Amino acid sequence: GRRVDMKPFFRSIWMDLQACSWRQCLAVAAVVFATYGMLLFNPVTAYDFNAAKGDFLQVFLTYFFMHRIVQGLIAGVFHDFTPFWTLAIGLTFLILAGMLVMLLFKRLGLGKFYSLIGVSLWLSTPFFFNRSIYQHAFPAETIAFCCDALAILGFLVLRRQDRFDKRIFALVVLLCTIAASVYQAHVNLLLTGFMGIIVLDRENRRRSRPCE
16 A cells, blocks of 8 residues: 655654754743642642552553543553652653644744743643643643644644645544543644634735735
């Protein structure tokens, strides 16, 4: 069969991330630690909120019977880590997710100030989910946030392409499935992101048209 090559998509993201300044990285990290940093110094509290404990199989089965297979697989991988290191890994993924969202706003033509505001609001969405802040600092949830950001970036690529790209579409569907499999509230975040892309991209196109 025909080989599916997604290297151009990920290469463009990697190059844009490399082009981000250290100040932007520091600003995103500051937002993450301002929101979740206290969990690193009180990890027992956060660990108590983790629904599944035990070895890999026990953790996986706990989430399996909750119909969250992906969350069980990810959580099972990190079951041997101490609460501090589990949270540290989660916050690292969350910073990456914030940088991907920063890249998204950059591609939409927003300035640095408005991009930072957008990233701050995006990182605070756990509060709007009516879920515990502790759950959103764990690797499974933060990896899902990375999938959200990549899916929205892929949607933007699809919207701007002249021809429909089945590979990007399949990737977006896969990323959405992974995120929603961690927790169903990610569907709300994804749909909001997709609608926001449509509105902002349309507005950018309208402004870029030459005046008649």
